[in-house]
Structures are given as structure tokens and as C-alpha cells.
Amino acid sequence: MTTFDSTKASLKDLLREIKMGEIQLPDFQRGWVWDDDHIRDLLVSIARSFPIGAVMLLESGGEVRFETRPVEGLENEISKAKVPEKLILDGQQRLTTLTQALSLTEAVNTRTAKGKKIKRHYYFDIQQAVDAPHSLEDAIIAVDENRQLRTNFGRDVQLDLSTPELECQNLHFPCDHVMSSDDWESTLHAVAPDQFGMYMNFRKQILQPFRDYQLPLILLKKETTKEAVCLVFEKVNTGGVQLSVFELITASYAADGYNLRDDWFGSKVRNVDSRRKRLESDPLLEGIEATEFLQAISLIYTHNRRQSDISEGKTGKQVRPVSAKRADVLQLPLSAWEEWADPLEKGFRQVGSFLKKECFYKRRELPYSTQLVPLAAIMTQLGDRWLEPKIYDKLTQWYWCGLLGELYGGAVESRMANDYEEVLNWIEDEEAIPRTVRDANFQPERFDTLRSRLSAAYKGIHILVLREGSKDWFWKASIKELDTEEIALDIHHIFPRAWCEKMNISKDLYDSILNKTSISYKANRKIGGEAPSDYLPRIQNEKQVAMDNAKMDELLLSHALSPDLLRSDSFHEFIEDRRKRLSQLVSKAMGKPVSQFSESEDYGDDDD
Numbered sequence: 001m002t003t004f005d006s007t008k009a010s011l012k013d014l015l016r017e018i019k020m021g022e023i024q025l026p027d028f029q030r031g032w033v034w035d036d037d038h039i040r041d042l043l044v045s046i047a048r049s050f051p052i053g054a055v056m057l058l059e060s061g062g063e064v065r066f067e068t069r070p071v072e073g074l075e076n077e078i079s080k081a082k083v084p085e086k087l088i089l090d091g092q093q094r095l096t097t098l099t100q101a102l103s104l105t106e107a108v109n110t111r112t113a114k115g116k117k118i119k120r121h122y123y124f125d126i127q128q129a130v131d132a133p134h135s136l137e138d139a140i141i142a143v144d145e146n147r148q149l150r151t152n153f154g155r156d157v158q159l160d161l162s163t164p165e166l167e168c169q170n171l172h173f174p175c176d177h178v179m180s181s182d183d184w185e186s187t188l189h190a191v192a193p194d195q196f197g198m199y200m201n202f203r204k205q206i207l208q209p210f211r212d213y214q215l216p217l218i219l220l221k222k223e224t225t226k227e228a229v230c231l232v233f234e235k236v237n238t239g240g241v242q243l244s245v246f247e248l249i250t251a252s253y254a255a256d257g258y259n260l261r262d263d264w265f266g267s268k269v270r271n272v273d274s275r276r277k278r279l280e281s282d283p284l285l286e287g288i289e290a291t292e293f294l295q296a297i298s299l300i301y302t303h304n305r306r307q308s309d310i311s312e313g314k315t316g317k318q319v320r321p322v323s324a325k326r327a328d329v330l331q332l333p334l335s336a337w338e339e340w341a342d343p344l345e346k347g348f349r350q351v352g353s354f355l356k357k358e359c360f361y362k363r364r365e366l367p368y369s370t371q372l373v374p375l376a377a378i379m380t381q382l383g384d385r386w387l388e389p390k391i392y393d394k395l396t397q398w399y400w401c402g403l404l405g406e407l408y409g410g411a412v413e414s415r416m417a418n419d420y421e422e423v424l425n426w427i428e429d430e431e432a433i434p435r436t437v438r439d440a441n442f443q444p445e446r447f448d449t450l451r452s453r454l455s456a457a458y459k460g461i462h463i464l465v466l467r468e469g470s471k472d473w474f475w476k477a478s479i480k481e482l483d484t485e486e487i488a489l490d491i492h493h494i495f496p497r498a499w500c501e502k503m504n505i506s507k508d509l510y511d512s513i514l515n516k517t518s519i520s521y522k523a524n525r526k527i528g529g530e531a532p533s534d535y536l537p538r539i540q541n542e543k544q545v546a547m548d549n550a551k552m553d554e555l556l557l558s559h560a561l562s563p564d565l566l567r568s569d570s571f572h573e574f575i576e577d578r579r580k581r582l583s584q585l586v587s588k589a590m591g592k593p594v595s596q597f598s599e600s601e602d603y604g605d606d607d608d
Contacts, residue, residue: 005221011046011213012179014055015103018071018095021078022085023057025092027067027251032096035111036120036142039097043122043175044136046098047129049209054216055091060084062222064229067254073100073109089220089229102178102210107145119145122175123161126195126202133205141172165191173202178210226252226330245329246290256334263341264290275345282352286363292373294332295324295413296344299377299420301336302328324373324416340380347380348372354379354386358396359467367456368408374420375399381424391427398423398437400589403460405440442586442594447579450513453491458513462491464585465517470558491516494561495571498529505571514578517559532566560585 017023034042045052058064060083068087070078073096088095100108107119120142128139141159143149149159161167164184167174168191177184181203188199220229226248250260259270266274275293279285302322309319323329351372360366378395379386386395398419402408407415415436422434442457450458493500493515500510509515527535540547547555553563560581565574583594 005219008214009217021082024068024084026087032072034093040140047206056089056218057086058220059222064226065255066251071096071099101175123172126171130201253334284352284355294329295373296377297340298324298329322417322421325413344380347376350379351376367403367459370412371408374416377420397591401437401440404442447514451511471555491518496529514575531569533569
């Protein structure tokens with residue numbers, strides 16, 4: 001069964017239905033944004049009977065319900081109780097432009113090409129239009145809200161069209177009379193009867209194309225699903241801005257009388273606190289997206305629905321899956337939000353507590369925000385049980401396997417659903433190891449390619465070093481303490497770049513994470529571009545530091561560095577030794593041996 005009809009509709013009929021409120025906008029549509037140049041071009045295209053593209057409408061009254069609003073400019077003319085027959089999915093900018101320019105007597109609220117807000121009435125210069133029908137762009141005249149064209153910084157009136165008589169005397173036809181010009185013609189007959197012949201030519205050449213204009217129309221039937229509506233909208237949306245799940249669900253919930261936007265963003269007018277603001281009071285949850293929150297609710301809701309299916313004796317495809325996919329998020333009923341939003345908010349705050357225990361303190365340190373979605377849903381189901389030692393250990397192993405295995409980049413909706421269900425099962429059954437834990441893999445060669453601090457594994461390994469209590473090389477404090485105090489920190493080369501280049505060491509070798517660690521800006525200034533054998537004694541002999549070799553060695557070891565190989569400037573041996581030390585940290589975090597080293601890297605047993 002087809003879900004749409006393809007036909008044509010007259011511009012005149014569409015504008016009439018829009019003005020009566022029979023055609024409206026779904027609330028998720030963005031505002032009207034066309035500027036003065038776009039408006040002029042559109043008017044010229046129709047006057048010349050050029051195609052302006054198809055319009056797509058959705059029949060209302062089906063399963064998909066949205067909060068609706070009139071086309072801009074009609075807010076005060078159409079009752080809020082008016083139920084539209086159709087909704088505009090594609091063609092909002094064009095139909096709004098034509099409604100305001102052709103059907104309303106108020107000035108069009110538009111803007112210049114540079115974005116300055118202006119109010120304009122549009123006219124055709126009749127003489128210009130008739131004399132040069134192929135240059136109609138020159139015949140379109142825009143005047144201000146007083147229907148005047150001013151020069152000399154607004155001091156002088158160049159053209160005054162503020163009354164119908166002045167319009168007729170100046171032979172400028174108002175675009176808001178294009179579809180019905182009887183009254184204007186009567187005035188012209190009285191004011192300038194000698195110009196009526198020219199006007200009739202104008203009416204035939206310019207006005208008639210507007211009145212006869214037909215637009216291709218695609219009408220989606222009311223049986224169309226919400227997911228299909230969303231996908232279709234994104235495919236045809238020429239504004240280039242993707243429609244979010246949150247916006248579509250907001251429009252859907254609004255039809256049931258619930259303001260999801262106020263819930264998430266807050267409203268001073270309605271005295272509603274912002275859920276997002278409450279969450280973002282934790283630095284680790286800054287930037288949380290509404291879509292991520294909805295995905296977590298979807299995991300919980302579909303999990304409980306699945307459990308219900310199983311308890312009812314359903315089997316096979318009758319048992320609906322756990323899901324965070326877009327189509328399933330879009331099907332979340334309002335009851336799911338009302339039941340789980342508050343518990344999930346607590347679950348996300350528990351995620352923040354969990355991450356702090358794992359030595360993450362700021363949002364920018366997090367490798368994947370996507371991994372927080374199933375973790376928050378799991379926390380919501382567990383409540384305070386997540387702090388039980390055995391459960392906590394499983395959560396940390398799963399988290400680090402997902403992170404260091406780099407399994408949460410890209411499209412991960414299926415992994416979210418699998419992990420949510422499998423981690424909960426694992427908590428109750430020791431043998432039910434989640435696929436993320438089982439399949440996570442870290443190759444020691446990966447260290448050689450970790451150069452960008454934006455990559456997930458890079459961030460994770462940096463945190464693993466901090467967890468071991470790494471201390472600064474100048475300040476008497478751990479890196480973690482300095483970061484908390486907002487002392488300037490950065491990740492610097494251990495063997496300085498200048499020294500490495502002087503020794504003809506490849507950038508691929510010296511620029512990897514194996515030759516980097518986090519120290520204060522002050523300590524890095526002491527390093528300069530010299531070899532470790534030169535800068536280490538200099539740091540130790542600083543009056544503010546005064547550190548003997550044993551203390552300095554202890555400090556270096558806290559960064560998983562070999563003091564002996566540093567003091568002897570043994571770069572290549574140092575790199576291989578660091579690979580082993582970092583591999584041990586990775587193995588400890590993942591709860592499993594790091595993949596076997598290549599034959600040239602003889603480090604003995606992985607469990608050392």
C-alpha cells in the first residue's frame with residue numbers, strides 16, 4: 001500500500017487553505033528565515049512561470065500527532081483551537097514567503113543579505129514589467145513598512161505608495177493584491193483611467209501566471225509512521241539543519257499537553273527548572289544532549305517491555321528487542337518520560353560519581369559521551385547497588401574495555417542496547433560475560449599510532465597514568481591535584497622534540513603517546529629542548545625542588561617511565577620499556593591480558 005499521493009495544487013488554493021488554518025506547520029519546523037533577495041527571486045520565478053519545486057504535506061488525524069502552529073504572520077488570525085487538515089513538511093520557506101507577500105497586508109518581516117532585520121512591502125513597477133518582461137527582477141520594488149522608499153539615510157521620500165491612490169498614480173501594483181485585484185482596479189479606473197490599457201497587459205503577463213500557477217504536491221497519508229515522517233523531513237529539508245529526535249518528540253508530546261522543551265531547558269515564564277542545567281552542575285555532564293537522555297530512557301523502557309513480553313509467554317519475533325535506535329526512541333510514549341526521567345536523572349548523576357572514582361574530572365577528558373548512555377541506564381536500574389564491590393568491579397571492567405577497545409565510536413546504538421542488557425545479566429550471572437568485555441582488544445602496536453589527544457584510547461591511557469598517582473616534576477603535588485587547582489598542565493614530550501630531531505629520530509616515533517606525559521607548564525619550561533640526562537639534574541638542583549636521585553626516580557616511576565633509560569638517553573630502549581609499562585596499565589584496567597606482542601618485542605609473560 002502506497003503511503004503518499006503525487007498530484008498538483010494551485011498556488012491560489014494553497015494560500016487560501018493556509019490563511020484559513022487548514023494547512024499549518026508541525027511545531028518541530030524551524031522559523032521562517034528567507035531574506036529580501038530570496039523573496040524577490042521567488043516572486044519573479046512565479047511571474048515567469050518557472051518551477052519552484054514541489055511541496056510536501058502530511059495528512060493530519062493519523063497515529064502521528066504533533067503540536068501545530070499557523071504559518072508565520074497568521075498567529076493572530078487563526079484560533080489555537082483550529083485543527084489543521086494538513087501539515088507542511090517541505091516547502092515552509094516558499095509557502096510562508098508567498099503567504100506573507102501575496103496574502104497579508106502587513107509588511108513582511110525579513111532581513112537583508114547581511115542579516116539586518118527589515119520590514120518590506122513588495123510591488124511590481126507596471127511600466128517596467130510590461131516594457132521588459134524578461135527583466136522582471138528590475139520591476140520588483142520593495143518599500144518600507146510605511147509603503148515608502150526613502151533615500152539620504154531615510155530623510156527624503158523618493159517614492160510614496162502609502163495609499164491606493166498613490167499606488168495607482170505611480171503605476172506600482174501591490175503584491176498583496178495579486179490574487180484578487182478588483183478593488184485596486186476600481187481605484188485605478190478612477191485615478192488614472194488612461195493607464196488602464198497598460199494595466200490590462202500587466203494583468204495578463206504578470207498577474208495571470210500567479211493565479212494559474214500550479215505546484216507539484218506530494219501528500220503523505222495519515223497512516224505514515226513517525227519515523228518515516230522524520231526521515232522524509234530530513235531528506236527534503238533544504239535548510240540544511242538536521243531535525244533532532246528531541247524536536248520531533250517535543251512536538252509529539254506537546255499534542256498531549258506536555259512541554260518537553262520546558263522540562264529540558266527550563267522556563268522562567270512558567271517557573272520550570274531546567275533538567276539539563278541540573279545535570280550540568282556536574283562538570284562531567286556538561287554538554288549532555290537531550291537525545292542521549294532519550295536514548296537512555298529508550299533502553300530502560302524497551303528492556304522492561306521485553307521482560308513483559310517474555311513473562312507473557314511470547315517467543316521469537318513476538319519479543320520486542322531492547323533498543324536505543326532512532327525509530328524506537330521516536331516511539332517513546334509520554335508515559336515513559338514521565339515514569340523514568342527523574343530516576344534517570346539520578347542515574348546520570350551516579351555516572352558522574354562513578355567517573356570521578358575512575359579519575360575523570362572534566363567533560364573534555366571523557367573519551368566517549370555515547371558510553372555514558374547505557375551506563376546511566378544501568379545505574380538507574382541498579383540504584384545504590386552500583387557501589388557494591390563485585391558490581392563496581394564489573395562496571396569498571398566493562399567501561400575500560402569499551403574505552404580502550406575503542407568500541408564506542410561511530411554508530412553505536414546496537415552496542416548500547418546489547419551492553420545495557422548484557423551488563424545487567426552479568427551482574428546476576430558470573431558466566432554471562434558481555435560481548436564488549438569479551439571482544440575488547442588492545443594491540444601494543446596501537447601505542448605507536450596514538451598521537452592525537454582527542455582519540456579515545458589516548459585519553460584513556462592518560463587517565464590510567466594519572467590513576468597511578470603521577471606527580472609533577474616541579475610542583476610538590478600530583479598531576480590530579482594540580483589539575484583540580486587549575487594549575488596550567490599539558491601533555492609534553494619526555495624526550496624533547498628538538499633533541500629528537502637533532503638525533504634524526506623519526507617524528508612517528510617521538511610524537512606518539514609512548515614519549516609523552518602530563519606535567520605542569522613550569523616543569524616543561526625547565527626541560528627545554530635538551531636530553532633527559534641534562535634536564536633531570538637541572539630540575540633536581542632547582543632551589544624550589546632540591547630533590548635527590550631516589551626521590552626523582554620515584555617521581556618518574558609514577559609516570560610509568562624508566563629512570564635509568566632516561567638518565568642514559570636511551571631513546572629506543574625507553575620507548576619499548578614504556579610500551580611494556582603502559583601495556584600493564586591497560587591490562588589491569590581491562591581485566592585481561594593485552595594482545596601478544598610481536599616477535600621482536602620480548603617482554604615475557606603478559607601477566608608480569
